[in-house]
Amino acid sequence: xxxxxxxxxxxxxxxxxxxxxxxxxxxxxxxxxxxxxxxxxxxxxxxxxxxxxxxxxxxxxxxxxxxxxxxxxxxxxxxxxxxxxxxxxxxxxxxxxxxxxxxxxxxxxxxxxxxxxxxxxxxxxxxxxxxxxxxxxxxxxxxxxxxxxxxxxxxxxxxxxxxxxxxxxxxxxxxxxxxxxxxxxxxxxxxxxxxxxxxxxxxxxxxxxxxxxxxxxxxxxxxxxxxxxxxxxxxxxxxxxxxxxxxxxxxxxxxxxxxxxxxxxxxxxxxxxxxxxxxxxxxxxxxxxxxxxxxxxxxxxxxxxxxxxxxxxxxxxxxxxxxxxxxxxxxxxxxxxxxxxxxxxxxxxxxx
Numbered sequence: 001x002x003x004x005x006x007x008x009x010x011x012x013x014x015x016x017x018x019x020x021x022x023x024x025x026x027x028x029x030x031x032x033x034x035x036x037x038x039x040x041x042x043x044x045x046x047x048x049x050x051x052x053x054x055x056x057x058x059x060x061x062x063x064x065x066x067x068x069x070x071x072x073x074x075x076x077x078x079x080x081x082x083x084x085x086x087x088x089x090x091x092x093x094x095x096x097x098x099x100x101x102x103x104x105x106x107x108x109x110x111x112x113x114x115x116x117x118x119x120x121x122x123x124x125x126x127x128x129x130x131x132x133x134x135x136x137x138x139x140x141x142x143x144x145x146x147x148x149x150x151x152x153x154x155x156x157x158x159x160x161x162x163x164x165x166x167x168x169x170x171x172x173x174x175x176x177x178x179x180x181x182x183x184x185x186x187x188x189x190x191x192x193x194x195x196x197x198x199x200x201x202x203x204x205x206x207x208x209x210x211x212x213x214x215x216x217x218x219x220x221x222x223x224x225x226x227x228x229x230x231x232x233x234x235x236x237x238x239x240x241x242x243x244x245x246x247x248x249x250x251x252x253x254x255x256x257x258x259x260x261x262x263x264x265x266x267x268x269x270x271x272x273x274x275x276x277x278x279x280x281x282x283x284x285x286x287x288x289x290x291x292x293x294x295x296x297x298x299x300x301x302x303x304x305x306x307x308x309x310x311x312x313x314x315x316x317x318x319x320x321x322x323x324x325x326x327x328x329x330x331x332x333x334x335x336x337x338x339x340x341x342x343x344x345x346x347x348x349x350x351x352x
């Protein structure tokens with residue numbers, strides 16, 4: 001299963017965004033006029049847009065060993081990254097005078113058919129701690145860019161100071177650079193609405209343990225760029241110690257069905273599907289089947305890899321959810337959220 005999700009079933013035509021990224025990126029590379037090495041921190045964003053013949057690497061302090069005559073450092077617009085490149089690389093190589101600075105406007109990335117990411121990992125810290133509100137401009141710019149693809153958003157509702165600020169910036173951008181209907185790539189018959197909510201409005205809910213299947217995968221295994229990385233032995237492979245990435249997106253039909261269910265319900269669903277498949281197999285071996293029935297059974301077998309994948313993941317998650325420390329933490333969270341007052345096992349709470 002590919003890590004890059006299929007976007008054909010998205011509510012809006014997100015597939016039109018990827019070619020735009022690719023064209024903009026190709027134009028940026030044409031200015032360099034060479035086969036280059038791209039050094040980035042997160043490579044997923046560029047897997048679908050990097051053209052053939054371009055070498056992709058992660059940015060590290062180690063020397064760049066390549067036969068390429070030119071190198072492109074493609075990083076986020078963060079001061080610490082700029083200092084890293086200048087102090088650790090350009091100064092040592094003494095190539096400051098050969099450096100050219102450019103911009104690649106990658107504002108939003110479709111991680112799934114219903115998920116768009118601004119890739120602003122440090123936005124909350126920058127706004128709440130550092131007082132740096134530049135990420136709000138990037139969010140507004142990303143939304144305005146989407147308007148040129150899908151049409152003007154007539155109704156924007158904002159909750160929280162930061163969200164209101166994003167809405168104000170967006171309104172100003174709409175006035176300075178209006179979206180004309182002739183510019184829109186995909187037209188929709190129904191009006192589009194946007195709801196912006198600042199996490200400062202509710203600081204408690206994000207701190208509570210996630211109890212859905214996808215939420216627990218993120219809680220314990222850390223979903224990163226639409227995948228979890230774990231030991232291959234957990235997924236039934238014989239190569240112990242080898243790490244593998246397991247994609248988690250809507251291209252996996254079973255994951256799409258169970259991702260938002262409570263984990264206890266997911267276990268029941270997987271058990272029912274496995275039991276049903278076992279019964280079908282028993283019927284196949286003990287009774288004569290028509291061609292149509294054989295076809296239906298073979299169609300069910302196509303879902304076997306997905307079943308195996310999620311049974312392995314669910315079994316691994318159970319080793320975490322059954323621990324007294326996790327159960328104690330849940331009790332403690334429920335007590336605080338529901339404003340109740342009763343004794344909690346102190347040892348379990350501390351271990352949580």
